[in-house]
Every structure is written in structure tokens, then in C-alpha cells.
Amino acid sequence: MEEKLVQRLESAVMRLEALSATGGSVGTGDGTAVLDPSIIAFDDLRSQFLGKVSSAAEKIGGHVLDITKIVEAAFAAQRELLIKIKETKKPDNSSLAEFLKPLNDVIVKATKMTEGRRSDYFNQLKSAADSLSALAWIAYTGKDCGMTMPIAYVEESWQMAEFYSNKILVEFKNKDPNHVEWAKALKELYLPGLRDYVKNHYPLGPVWSATGKTAVSALSKAPSPSAPAPPAPPPSSLFSSESPQASSSRPTKGMSAVFDEINSGKPVTSGLRKVTDDMKTKNRADRTGVVNAGEKGARVSSPSVSKTGPPKFELQMGRKWVVENQVGEKNLVIDDCDTKQSVYVYGCKGSVLLIKGKVNNITIDKCTKMGVVFAGVVAACEVVNCNGVEVQCQGSAPTISIDNTNGCQLYLNKDSLDGSITTAKSSEINVLVPGDGPDDDWGEHALPQQYAHEYKDGRFVTSPVSHSGA
Numbered sequence: 001m002e003e004k005l006v007q008r009l010e011s012a013v014m015r016l017e018a019l020s021a022t023g024g025s026v027g028t029g030d031g032t033a034v035l036d037p038s039i040i041a042f043d044d045l046r047s048q049f050l051g052k053v054s055s056a057a058e059k060i061g062g063h064v065l066d067i068t069k070i071v072e073a074a075f076a077a078q079r080e081l082l083i084k085i086k087e088t089k090k091p092d093n094s095s096l097a098e099f100l101k102p103l104n105d106v107i108v109k110a111t112k113m114t115e116g117r118r119s120d121y122f123n124q125l126k127s128a129a130d131s132l133s134a135l136a137w138i139a140y141t142g143k144d145c146g147m148t149m150p151i152a153y154v155e156e157s158w159q160m161a162e163f164y165s166n167k168i169l170v171e172f173k174n175k176d177p178n179h180v181e182w183a184k185a186l187k188e189l190y191l192p193g194l195r196d197y198v199k200n201h202y203p204l205g206p207v208w209s210a211t212g213k214t215a216v217s218a219l220s221k222a223p224s225p226s227a228p229a230p231p232a233p234p235p236s237s238l239f240s241s242e243s244p245q246a247s248s249s250r251p252t253k254g255m256s257a258v259f260d261e262i263n264s265g266k267p268v269t270s271g272l273r274k275v276t277d278d279m280k281t282k283n284r285a286d287r288t289g290v291v292n293a294g295e296k297g298a299r300v301s302s303p304s305v306s307k308t309g310p311p312k313f314e315l316q317m318g319r320k321w322v323v324e325n326q327v328g329e330k331n332l333v334i335d336d337c338d339t340k341q342s343v344y345v346y347g348c349k350g351s352v353l354l355i356k357g358k359v360n361n362i363t364i365d366k367c368t369k370m371g372v373v374f375a376g377v378v379a380a381c382e383v384v385n386c387n388g389v390e391v392q393c394q395g396s397a398p399t400i401s402i403d404n405t406n407g408c409q410l411y412l413n414k415d416s417l418d419g420s421i422t423t424a425k426s427s428e429i430n431v432l433v434p435g436d437g438p439d440d441d442w443g444e445h446a447l448p449q450q451y452a453h454e455y456k457d458g459r460f461v462t463s464p465v466s467h468s469g470a
Helices: 002-021 030-034 037-060 062-085 093-099 101-112 122-139 150-171 177-201 255-262 293-301
Strands: 312-316 320-324 332-334 342-346 352-355 359-365 371-374 377-384 387-393 399-403 406-411 420-424 427-433 443-446 451-456 459-464
Touching: 037 062, 037 177, 062 101, 062 122, 062 177, 093 101, 101 122, 122 150, 122 177, 150 177, 150 352, 150 371, 150 387, 320 332, 359 371, 377 387, 399 406
Parallel strands: 320 342, 332 352, 342 359, 352 371, 359 377, 371 387, 377 399, 387 406, 399 420, 406 427
Antiparallel strands: 312 320, 427 443, 451 459
16 A cells, blocks of 8 residues: 555656646646646556566666666656657658657667677566567557557567566576566566556557647757767667568579570670680699599598578468578567468577467477567477477467477467477477466476386387486
8 A cells, every 4th residue: 555655656746847847837838748647647657567677677786777777768758759749740651750769769779788798687688678669559650550559569569578578587486586576577567557558548549639739840849958869770760661672673693693694695605714725634734633642631621511591581472481591680570470371480590580470380490599489370380400499379379399309498378288299309398388377487397308118018108207316
């Protein structure tokens, strides 16, 4: 009871400070927006849910506290944008990206903390940075904007962050309760915190002013000269409306280039050099038929170079998603899929793939240190010839097959516990299942990889080998 009272008092103080900063005007201008019920509710969201994340981060300190302060800055930036939206006319796409730039700058700052030398708390940094994409719900302008509805967008955006959040819960389950508290508080900030806020106040997106200023004039209120300058924008903004370059503008490669050269009308042998007599092997003094031992040894010792194909991320024939040879890509997302399509992941390393829709089946082949999060499958999810992969099912999966794989961390949802798991020629297979309650820890189960076969009553009886200490 006392904690809730303190949170309400803190929220009231924040609103009074914001009101005093605008000169105490309640009738017009920023004062009216600050006292708007939606802004008051957003302040309550920050004090109730964000306050728990900050409290847990202060106990941990270090990089976790640093990334938490950036999360606080991102929510503060969104609050300022919500106030400006109530006084601004709805902008076009180009103006909208500029209008939302203060929020995007903070998100870019969080993303930069996950780059470079890998921190000991990489999962914490990554979960916090990825979670901030949920704040982009504010960019929803209608059904034709290319985004899902704001409520669904917040839920879907958390899924990528949850992949790393679950790893925190497993890693620090018996090591440090402060990290577990932080991870749980971060999830509550978005689910149910931000999701319920959007549901209650902006289910159809932000409500722009019909008689307000244009987006440019709303941004003209620049911060004071003493305020620090925002970081440089990234190569591609989270809110960018630019479309990728068309495939037709790419240079011709492969056999198409060969046939183009043949059909160009030039003589086929125009690019060849004439071989003179002194260039022929039989007439060269430096070439003999004898191979010395040193040369032979050098040839044998030279390592063979493995060739990796070009990276692919495409939908083929409208039925099969192909994700191949992706290295170090942490934000691969397939969001436009259905139950008639399949997903084939091949040769990827150190990457993370999020499949937001339910598909027919998923195959993960020859991948290393790969993470795959999927909403569900109609048929099966197969893991073949992989090393050190992590797979998370958030829906139903009738069959999960693991073949010739060394190291697989499998996270199951309650809806997928009724399915079957088949393993063959695989080792280090761990399955994590959710607890009975929302606050319970995940249970970890190691699948057996050794079996004992005993001949009894005319047949062999097979049972898993269990090891126990003396």
C-alpha cells in the first residue's frame, strides 16, 4: 500500500514539475497536454513499471545500469513526443521520420552498446536494446503504413528481446537474483505495462491534432544550447520510409553475364592471348617432369579453402523462405508468412532469426551459434547438422526433430509441451519448459544421449544411461 502511494506521489511531482516548466499555463499550450489523461497514465507507467527496472539495475550497476538509463531516456523521449503529437498536425512519411528522430537517436545509442567487444552482460544489453523497438508503435499512421496495429506491434517487438531475456533467467537462476529481478521487471514494463497503456489510450495509433502546428514547427522548439547534441543518425533509421533498391538495378552476375557477353556481338576469342612457342611447356627450361620433395610437401601442407555461398534472405516461389549464409546478423525477421509456407535456414553463424507468423515447417541445417524464435509450426521443426544452436517455440509444434547436432538449447511454450521430440546422433540437448506460474522459474531437462541395451526374454531392452555419484 505504501509503495503504491509513493509511486502516485512521484508521478504527481513529475507532472507538477513539467507544468511549472511551461509557465503554469493550463488553458492552452503544453500545460493542457501535460494534464491530459493519456500523459498522466504514461507517467504512471514510468513510475510503476520503469521504476522497478531502475531499482533492480541500481543493485547490479555497471553496464546493466547504463543500458537501463538509456531505456529511461527512451521512455522520456516518447513522453515528449506524445505531448507534441497533441499539438501537431499529422505529418507525411518524410516529416514523420524527422519528427520521431529524438526517439530514434536514443534507440541507436542503445544499439551501439551491443556492438564491438562482447560484454559479460551481453544478454542484458541485447534484451534492453531490442525491447526499445516496441516504442516504435508511435509511428503507426494507418493500415497502409506497413506496420501491424499498435497493440500487436508492442507484443511482437518484445518477442526478439524475450529470446535474450530467457537466457538471463536461465543463466542467473541460481547465481544472482538481482539479474532475474531485472529481467522480469523489464518484461513487465512492456507486457503488460506498455501494451495495456497503448490498448487503453491509443489502440488505433496516435491521435494527431486537426488544428495544430506542422511537424516542422513543432520541432522548432530546440533544446537549450547547454543541452548535449544528439548522436549521429545510423545509416538506416528505425522509422525510415525509404524502400530498398530494386533487384533489377543490380549488376548481372553468374551465367547471365556470360551469355550477355556472348550475345554482345564481339568476337568470342577477342579477349584471349596468343600462346607463342617459348610459352609452351615442352620448350621451357624451368619446367621438368621431376617433382622435388620440397615442392611436393609444400603442396600437400597447403590447407583447402572452404567456399561459402552468398547470403540469402528471400521468399522463393511464394512458398519457401530461404535464409542462407547469414553471419553475425542479430535482427533477421520474417513477419509476412502463413501456414502454407516453409522456412529453410542453412549455413548461418552467430545470427538470430525471428519468425513472427505460424508456418508449415522449419528446417535448420548446418548452422553454428544460431538462434531461432518462431511462433509455431503446423508440421515440424527440424534441426540437422548443427552446433550450439538455440531454438524457442512460442506456440504449438507437433514434432521437433534433432539429428546429428552437438549442442541444442530448446525453449518450449506451454502449448508445445504436448508435441514429441525426436533425437538421433545428437549430444548436449537441453529442453527448458516454463514453470506452473507466471513468476516461476524455467525448468531445465537434459535429454539422454547414452543408452544401455540388455538382452531379456529373447529380445533387447533399451533404456537411457543414468549417472550417479558414489
